[in-house]
Structure formats: structure tokens, C-alpha cells
Amino acid sequence: MEQIALIAVFGALGCLARYFVSGWVYDLLGRSFPYGTFAVNIIGAFLIGFIMEFSLRSALVSPSLRVALTIGFLGGLTTFSTFSFETFRLIEDGALLIAFGNIMASVLACLLCTWIGIMAARAL
Numbered sequence: 001m002e003q004i005a006l007i008a009v010f011g012a013l014g015c016l017a018r019y020f021v022s023g024w025v026y027d028l029l030g031r032s033f034p035y036g037t038f039a040v041n042i043i044g045a046f047l048i049g050f051i052m053e054f055s056l057r058s059a060l061v062s063p064s065l066r067v068a069l070t071i072g073f074l075g076g077l078t079t080f081s082t083f084s085f086e087t088f089r090l091i092e093d094g095a096l097l098i099a100f101g102n103i104m105a106s107v108l109a110c111l112l113c114t115w116i117g118i119m120a121a122r123a124l
Contacts, residue, residue, distance in 0.1 A: 006068035007075075014076025021077075034086040034102055037079060038109070044078035045110035049117025054124065 021043070022036025029035040051069050055061035061069075083106060090099035 007072040010068040010072025011076040014073035042109045042113045046113035046117040049114035053118040053121035
């Protein structure tokens with residue numbers, strides 16, 4: 001039951017982080033591209049790479065904290081459903097090049113950031 005409570009609390013924190021970070025990015029860069037969703041997803045990709053690699057190699061992060069951070073916080077922070085909806089809207093609006101750019105940039109950037117997170121954890 002404690003693990004479920006941790007996931008819920010960390011998930012709520014991740015959702016709030018997504019709201020504030022994506023809003024700040026949209027205010028900064030505008031809404032011509034799904035910049036806010038892109039930003040939280042690449043940040044989350046880096047963090048899951050880092051947290052998983054670090055926590056699996058170190059006793060400093062307990063299994064409970066690892067689950068709270070990855071399933072809870074990062075589950076609330078990142079958002080594949082919003083990515084899918086925004087990309088569908090771009091396609092529906094005829095912005096095929098932007099939609100394709102969003103798909104390619106998101107997948108490649110998230111894979112790259114996950115790798116960078118893993119490499120950063122391994123360097124510690």
C-alpha cells in the first residue's frame with residue numbers, strides 16, 4: 001500500500017511539473033509546434049535513462065523510490081497521449097510536414113536523451 005501511495009504522490013508532482021514546464025515552454029516558444037509536450041517528453045526520456053541506470057547500479061536509490069520516480073513522477077510528467085493528439089491535429093489541419101517533424105524529432109530526441117541519461121549515470 002505504501003508503494004501505491006508513493007506512486008500517487010509522485011505522479012501528482014509529475015503532472016504539476018508537466019503543466020508548469022510545458023506552459024512555460026509554450027509561453028517562451030509559441031504554439032506553432034508542440035514545443036511544450038516535446039520538452040517534457042525529452043526531459044522525461046533523459047530522466048528515465050538516468051534514474052534507471054543509476055538506481056540499478058547503486059544502492060543509493062531504493063526500489064520503492066525508483067518506482068515512485070519512474071512510474072509516478074515520470075509517468076505524470078511525460079505524455080504520449082498528448083503527443084498523439086497534437087500530432088493528429090497537425091495532420092488533420094493539413095500540416096503534414098510539421099506533424100512528420102514532430103514524430104521524427106520526438107522519437108529521435110527521446111531515444112538520444114535516454115541514451116545521454118544512461119551515459120550520465122554510468123559516468124558517476
